[in-house]
Amino acid sequence: MIVRHLDDIRGSEREVETDNFISRRFILKSDGMGFSFHETIIKAGTDMFIWYANHVESVYCISGKGEIEVVGGETYPIEPGMLYALDGHEKHYLRAEQELRLMCVFNPALTGREVHDENGTYPILD
Template sequence: MIVRNTVDVPIAPVPNTSVLRGKELVSPADEMGYTAYEIVLTRDQNEVELHPGECLASNHMYYCISGRGRCSLEDGREFKVTPDFFMAFSSAVKCKVTVTSDDPMRLYCLYCQDDNPSKDGVVVRSLSEIIGTDRDVDFGSGHSRRFLLRDDSFPITVTNTTIMMGDDTEKGVPMWYKHHKEACYYISGNGKYVWEEGKEEAEFHPKGTAFLMNKNDPHYAMPTGEAITICAFFPALVGNEKHVFSGGYSVYGAS
């Protein structure tokens, strides 16, 4: 388990692009199958180009945590960017984002290898589109709302996940994806994670904490009230996987 609090991470250039600076929450050295950064854009930054760089074949993805704006693609398509809006692009797709709100736009950015660059590699979804559909998976102590799955042709899954303690989770909510590398970036709520059979624990920081299960670590989540996290899994989930301590249910590779 690797734990990183946003406040402790220095602002630095995002290596996947020549124009962005942010906080590196999942680094290449972590060997998670993807990298992740938090960046903040302001209204005075007109038409910021989001692209993984001319020499890098990386999918690039963006989850809007706060702020508002618009995203424009080279083919003329345009999307409104609002909180809990998610965008995933192939390395072949360039886009520009303009902040339209007085409040800064806080983006969680993810990059992963793109083996099949395509101008058609575009997925945009809002959280409201997913709630109540088959991408809204109830795992007993919360909901995993899945913006990307294997069938979307991206190598990772990105979710908005809510979690809370229940009557039957006095020791915490048991979690383990045995067959996936998982990073959870807590953006709301209080609580802690416990792992290594209770020998290690770390609290959520109010300004954001990233927990990286780089060793497929079995762990317990112990939120105080409801907590919200952006989760990323490598390889991508098929769709109906759930956290279980008995072995990490996964049907990755199944037809």
Template sequence: MLVVNASELNNTERHARGAGWESLRMLVKRDGVGYSLNETRVLEGAELHLHYKHHYEANYCIDGEGEVVDVSCGAVYPIRPGTLYVLDKHDQHILRATKGDLRLVCVFNPPLAGTEVHGPDGSYGPPANDNT
């Protein structure tokens, strides 16, 4: 059994940060469950251009308000607590936090190692083949 408390991850290698966001990597690849789970905060006013070319991602909003834009067609979807959006086609997207910090629970498959940060194109690199 794994038991993880978010408050114990602050300022550790499982606390990833970038411009306009931070993420606590609750489960990572080395935990061996086949997916990773993050608690992510997007700061109010942030606009993130993202494109997870190597991962599928599901995001469940627990606080704040924002929107996600599907770059391929321009569709804009509101996000508020209780909203789930899934990047099931490696969708290029724009994520905006518009009212308060946007807090999301995010699941990645394949799992993240835990230390990833977004590259210039908004993606994470391909997953490593080891157990890191």
């Protein structure tokens, strides 16, 4: 059984911070669950291009306000209680009008140190 608390992750190697987000990674590839589970804080004013070419992701909004715009498709408001799943490797823009607190699941699982590359993609790391 795996038990972790947010306070144990803050400031540890399981927390990754960039100019746009803070990702707190509760479950990683090394945990052997087949997916990874994260709390992600998208900083207010962020406008990021993302393309998970190597992963699918499901995202549930806990707090904040923003939007996700699918390239060549629709734009959806993000607010508490909303879930979206990028099951087709959709290229998209993620925008945070207010700080967003999101709970995210990735498959395949992340190793823990990934950050977006120049294409907005997480690489597959071993």
